[in-house]
Amino acid sequence: MGAACARQIALIGRRVRVIERGEERGEAWRASAGMLAPQIDAPLGEEMFELGIAGREFYRDHAQVLRESTGTDIALWEGGILQAASDEAEVDVLRDRVARQRQHGHHCEWLDPEEVRRDWPWLEVTHGGLHAPRDGSVDPVRVVEALRADGARLGVESVTDTITSLTRSGGRVTGVQGRAWHPADQVVLAAGAWTGRIGNLPRPVSVEPVRGQMVAYPWPGVARSSIVFGHGGYVLHRDGEAWAGSTVEHAGFVSEVTETGVAEIRKRAEALFPALQGTRIRRAWSGLRPGTPDGLPIVGPEPDLDGLWYATGHGRNGVLLAGITGIMIAQLLAGEATLEEVHALRPERFWSW
Secondary structure: OHHHHHHHHHHOOOOOEEEEOOOOOOEHHHHOOOEEOOOOOOOOHHHHHHHHHHHHHHHHHHHHHHHHHHOOOOOOEOOOEEEEOOOHHHHHHHHHHHHHHHHOOOOOEEEOHHHHHHHOOOOOOOOOEEEEOOOEEOOHHHHHHHHHHHHHHOOOEEEEOOOOEEEEEOOEEEEEEOOOEEEOOOEEEOOHHHHHHOEOOOOOOOOEEEEEEEEEEEOOOOOOOOEEEEOOEEEEEEOOEEEEEOOOEOOOOOOOOOHHHHHHHHHHHHHHOHHHOOOOOOEEEEEEEEEOOOOOOEEEEOOOOEOEEEEEOOHHHHHHHHHHHHHHHHHHHOOOOOOHHHHHHOHHHOOOO
């Protein structure tokens, strides 16, 4: 989120410094599957759905731009995503979702069980499924690498420090304090799960860590490259592996992988993809997503302190919404009109006095 905002702000001609804590442990983007699945794993509400679509299209529009400017391929995969129905109740839910999305002009289709069996014969027997041909994925590590490199090309400075508090004078922000003081007249808080730990903010920030664990199997040779949701989880192909996830755990800042979490993922993944049964897991990892009480991000200006902006709380949609959030923050900083969805994401919606 910080890399995306920094790059976009630099594009409007501002001097930007990104301050990284220099500690990889628990970072959500490093643990992410990089799913671009707004039509499958739909964000809450109609407005957020459209924001998710805009987030996905950012990568379709910028993959080649970033490759040409930085030499980094973000591994944009545009092969579509299937959400398989495991029972009749899911059939009704998914058929309704297909109908609503098509009414709003989005490409989405219902596949009967025979059609699913034809194209995904290695899956467990399904009751059909929702197919979103435009959904896909990116490699989050390559995305951050590309955004950082393009930011540096545009003059973004990067330093390592652990920020502990905001500094302010009167009604304006003056910078941030870590081991050193970093003066600034505009500060964007994009600290993920750690945002609420920064001191001297004008209001509490309702962001808490939500642990997500994932595992990787070798990709079975019987299956073509795919991303499939079902049985409460998902499996995607990435670099010759089957990545399966994920858990949603309120475990504080404990980022360790657990036997219980791995067992839960295995149960879901192998129910969906029987070819994985009996296969040894190659590795497991976890990250701390920045969650909010209503499941929506916190994006926009702090009304009680000039110069303070938020870009945090994106939960499991951080990679999906990073690019479009950077655009929104840059537009707000420039005083330009931005997407209507920003009102629903306003920081003061939780603590207003």
